Amino acid sequence: MSNLLKNKVAVITGAGRGIGQTTAFLFAKEGAKLILSDIDKEPLDETVSKINSSGGNAIGVVCDVTKKDDCEKVMKSASNDFGTSSIDVLANIAGITHDKMIHKMTLEDWNFIIGINLTGTFNCIQAAEPFMRQAAKEEEDKTGKIKTRSIINISSISAMGNVGQANYAASKAGIIGLTKTVAKEWARFNITCNAVAPGYIETRLTQVRKEGEDFGLPEKQRQMVSTMIKETGLNRELGQPEDIAKVILFFASDLSSYVTGQVLTVAGGMMGTI
Ligand code: NDP
Numbered sequence: 072m073s074n075l076l077k078n079k080v081a082v083i084t085g086a087g088r089g090i091g092q093t094t095a096f097l098f099a100k101e102g103a104k105l106i107l108s109d110i111d112k113e114p115l116d117e118t119v120s121k122i123n124s125s126g127g128n129a130i131g132v133v134c135d136v137t138k139k140d141d142c143e144k145v146m147k148s149a150s151n152d153f154g155t156s157s158i159d160v161l162a163n164i165a166g167i168t169h170d171k172m173i174h175k176m177t178l179e180d181w182n183f184i185i186g187i188n189l190t191g192t193f194n195c196i197q198a199a200e201p202f203m204r205q206a207a208k209e210e211e212d213k214t215g216k217i218k219t220r221s222i223i224n225i226s227s228i229s230a231m232g233n234v235g236q237a238n239y240a241a242s243k244a245g246i247i248g249l250t251k252t253v254a255k256e257w258a259r260f261n262i263t264c265n266a267v268a269p270g271y272i273e274t275r276l277t278q279v280r281k282e283g284e285d286f287g288l289p290e291k292q293r294q295m296v297s298t299m300i301k302e303t304g305l306n307r308e309l310g311q312p313e314d315i316a317k318v319i320l321f322f323a324s325d326l327s328s329y330v331t332g333q334v335l336t337v338a339g340g341m342m343g344t345i
Contacts, residue, residue, distance in 0.1 A: 073101065074101060074102045075101040075102070075320060075323075075324040075325075075326070076098055076101040076102050076103035076159075076160070076320075076323060076324060077101070077102035077103075078102065078104070079102075079103050079104070079159035079160055079323075080103070080104045080106065080149055080153055080155055080157065080158050080159050080160070081098050081103040081104070081105055081106070081158075081159060081160035081161075081162065081323065082105075082106045082107075082108070082145060082146065082149075082158055082160065082161045082162065082195075082199065083095050083098065083105065083106075083107050083108070083162045083164060084108050084109070084134065084136055084145075084162070084163050084164055084165040084191070084195055085108075085109060085136075085164040085165030085166060086107035086108060086109050086115060086118050086131075086164070087109030087110075087111050087113075087114030087115040087117075087118055088109070088111075088114050088274070088275060089272075089274035089275060089276070089312055090164055090225070090269070090272060090274060090312045090315045090316060090319075091109070091162075091164035091165065092114070092118050092312070093312035093313055093315075093316045094162060094164060094312075094315070094316040094319050094320070095107050095118050095122065095129065096118075096121070096122065096316075097313070097316045097317070097319075097320055098160075098162075098320065098323070099122040099125075099127035099128070099129060100127075101320065101324070103128075103160070103323075104128045104129075104153050105122065105127070105128065105129035105130070106129075106130055106132060106145060106146075106148045106149060106152070106153075106158075107119055107122075107129055107130070107131045107132070108131065108132045108133065108134040108136075108141075108145045108165075109131075109133065109134070109165070110133065110134065110135045110136075110165070111133075112131075112133050115131045115133060116131055118131070119131040130148060130152045130153075132144060132145045132148050136163075136165045136187060136190075136191030136192070136194055136195060137186045137187055137190060137191055137194070138194075139194050139197075139198065142191075142194045142195045142197075142198035143198045145195070145198065146158065146195075146198045146199050146201070146202050149202050156201075156202060156206055156209075157202055157203075157206040157210075157220075158199055158202035158203055158206070158220070159218075159220050159221070160220070160221050160222075160223070160323040161195060161196065161199050161203065161221075161222045161223070162222075162223045162319055162323065163191070163192040163195050163196070163222070163223070163224045163225065164225050164319075165187065165191055166187060166188045166191075166225055166242075167184065167187050167188065167276070167286075168184070168236065168239050168276050168285075168286060169183055169184050169238065169239070169285055170235040170236055170239065171235060171238075172234070172235055173237045176237055176238060180238055181237070181238045181241075183238070184238035184239050184242050185238060185241065185242050185245070187242075188239070188242035188243065188245075188246065189241075189242040189245040189246060189249070192224050192246055192249060193249060196222060196249075196253060199222075203220050203222070203257070203260075203262055204257055204260050204262060206220075207220065207260035207261060207262060208260065211260075217260060217261040218261065219261050219262075219263065219325060219328040220260075220261065220262045220263070221262065221263045221264070221265070221322055221323050221327070222250075222253060222257075222262065222263070222264040222265075223264075223265055223266070223267065223319050223322045223323060224246050224249065224250045224264070224265075224266045224267075225243075225246070225266065225267055225268075225269070225315075226243045226244075226246045226247050226250070226266045226267065226268040226334055226345065227239070227240075227243040227268055227269060228268055228269070228270050228336060228338055228342045228343075228345065229243055230243040230244040230246070230247055230268060230345055231244075231343070231345060243268075246266055247266055247268075247334055247345070250264050250265065250266040250332065250334065251264075251332045254331040254332030255332065258331055258332075263322070263327065263328065263330060263331040264331060264332065265322045265327070265330060265331060265332070265333045265334070265335065266333070266334045266335070267315060267318050267319055267322070267334075267335055267337055268334050268335065268336045268337065268338075268344075268345045269310065269314075269315050269337050269338065270310055270336070270337065270338025270339060270341055270342050271296050271309055271310060271338070271341070272309065272310040272311065272312060272314065272315055273308075273309045273310065273311055273312070274312060275287070277293075277296075277309070279293050296309070296341075297309075299341045299342070300339070300341050303340060303341050304338075304339045304340050304341030305339040305340050305341075307339060310337070310338065310339050314337060314339070315337055318335060318337050322335075
């Protein structure tokens with residue numbers, strides 16, 4: 072442990088699986104007090120108990136990020152469970168795909184993805200306001216200084232457009248606008264807001280799509296990704312959740328305390344940057 076997040080209270084959404092879960096493990100190693108959330112109780116409970124049984128400090132709150140009340144309940148755990156009215160780090164990682172070509176995409180398909188990825192991120196930032204922006208104001212009134220707090224959102228290289236992902240690409244492009252706006256509005260309170268734009272990372276979302284499943288990539292696209300890695304990517308296999316978690320850690324820690332409003336592409340060189 073190098074204690075990059077020692078004593079920091081960090082909220083992570085989508086912490087039951089994939090990038091969110093790996094980020095939770097890394098943050099725990101770095102000494103954070105964790106408020107973890109996911110829509111699914113079972114994987115969330117597993118993440119929490121793995122962290123606590125290896126000496127970390129985590130609590131889990133089931134939350135559907137499309138529901139404002141759920142997001143508020145997550146943030147209130149800072150005071151209810153950790154006895155503090157301040158959150159240091161908010162990592163908005165919950166997100167999902169539901170791919171279809173635009174001529175086949177229904178309004179429900181569109182709203183479903185915008186609701187989780189974009190509105191979900193907005194809901195969590197708003198729900199965290201009393202514990203981040205308001206907490207910073209109170210700190211300044213009391214001490215004349217404000218510590219750095221950070222928000223990290225997850226965009227995607229698909230924000231630049233990707234076949235079959237009109238809904239997802241729009242949600243991830245929207246996250247860039249949201250990130251840059253919050254960065255400007257809350258800079259005065261020493262709250263940084265940055266986004267990570269992952270390339271193809273090995274999780275449930277990028278496995279070869281099985282019959283009847285919503286997630287995953289068609290076999291042909293998965294092969295195309297392998298070709299791109301060979302031709303222009305770093306000399307490695309597909310990116311791993313750890314590759315993204317390490318960059319989220321950078322934005323969550325004081326290493327990036329003078330960086331805000333940025334979008335960092337993390338795609339191993341296999342794709343252009345945003
Ligand atoms: P996973 O599917 O492995 O993890 C996503 C997590 O988010 C799951 O635990 C899921 O819960 C949870 N979630 C889904 N819907 C909601 C909701 N409404 N409220 C709260 N939690 C929810 O995917 P990844 O780890 O790959 O994705 C993490 C983030 O990274 C997403 O924002 C994704 O868009 C982004 N990303 C991923 C890339 C990749 O290549 N993997 C590339 C670019 C961006 P449940 O299991 O119940 O569905």
